[in-house]
């Protein structure tokens with residue numbers, strides 16, 4: 229808050245995530261919500277709604293098969309709620325109750341979850357936040373790297389929902405944290421024991437695998453790929469392994485458009501040809517869901533076997549690892565303490581996300 233504004237007494241922290249179907253019947257409407265988002269399908273209506281109807285109908289069957297491996301639903305909400313509880317514990321709910329230095333001094337806080345494409349969506353969460361009556365709202369995406377398709381889309385949906393319910397408290401968005409120390413250390417901690425095991429089968433190659441994006445979106449200024457590259461470099465450096473062999477790659481391609489590469493499956497095949505053990509590190513996801521538990525654990529493991537990869541390991545996501553949650557708590561504390569419209573990750577320097585309109589700052 230600036231000198232002219234009182235220090236906040238009650239802060240609502242809203243965790244953004246994508247959301248996932250909570251039952252087989254929810255798969256198609258979840259997909260419709262995703263493809264009807266103008267940040268994903270960049271067409272005017274009524275064409276976008278038409279396309280969303282067609283694609284969600286076509287994609288529903290393979291997607292339902294994916295979620296069938298997970299008991300017919302996505303575990304993303306439970307995992308996000310566990311992260312919300314861990315962050316709440318770290319921040320403390322009452323003034324002075326936070327764990328150690330991560331607490332919000334003299335400030336009461338409550339952590340909420342808002343999903344973009346399935347429940348609880350922004351409208352539901354914004355009503356709960358309004359009832360809590362905070363004097364500051366901090367929006368914290370569970371996407372370390374900024375993309376117009378994720379963080380910006382969630383921020384826009386939030387703003388619309390907040391306006392609809394008349395939530396007028398000042399709001400700050402933590403745009404991105406691709407190289408935040410807690411996130412990087414927690415990921416490196418997850419990799420180390422699996423790297424040691426893989427090294428018994430040859431010199432491992434680490435595949436830093438992120439959700440892909442259509443090339444057109446990156447060409448129009450989305451900083452996601454650039455930030456993913458910074459994340460991979462930072463984790464590789466934190467591992468401190470001499471001559472570490474690593475590569476950046478992209479998974480989860482959908483539809484006929486050209487996507488950024490190299491693709492994770494191409495990298496798995498290359499490792500097979502070269503007889504190299506691999507570790508797949510999901511560096512743009514911070515909890516487990518279909519893309520990690522099915523695409524990496526089942527589909528890529530199978531592909532690796534077929535391709536002749538001598539050893540395959542999926543590195544778990546950071547989840548509620550204390551260094552990661554501490555890092556999130558630090559970001560929230562900085563945001564509460566500092567009302568300038570600067571970037572969570574880059575401080576006073578301009579964040580690359582600002583080139584594509586990172587909506588960091590106050591409303």
Ligand SMILES: C=CC1=C(C)c2cc3[nH]c(cc4nc(cc5[nH]c(cc1n2)c(C)c5CCC(=O)O)C(CCC(=O)O)=C4C)c(C)c3C=C
Pocket residue numbers: 246247248249259262268287290291294302303304371375377378439440441442452482483512513517518519
């Ligand atoms: C054109 C389509 C898509 C873009 C662009 C896209 C970007 C994007 N998505 C995530 C994170 C997640 N996506 C998840 C599932 C998912 N994503 C798409 C499509 C696009 N995503 C679809 C169709 C689906 C559903 C599953 C499927 O049909 O394959 C998920 C998992 C949800 C869950 O299982 O709970 C996440 C997480 C990021 C980070 C991103 C761009 C940066």
Ligand SMILES: [Fe+2]
Pocket residue numbers: 439480
């Ligand atoms: Fe996606």
Ligand SMILES: [Fe+2]
Pocket residue numbers: 403404570571572579580581582586588
């Ligand atoms: Fe930013």
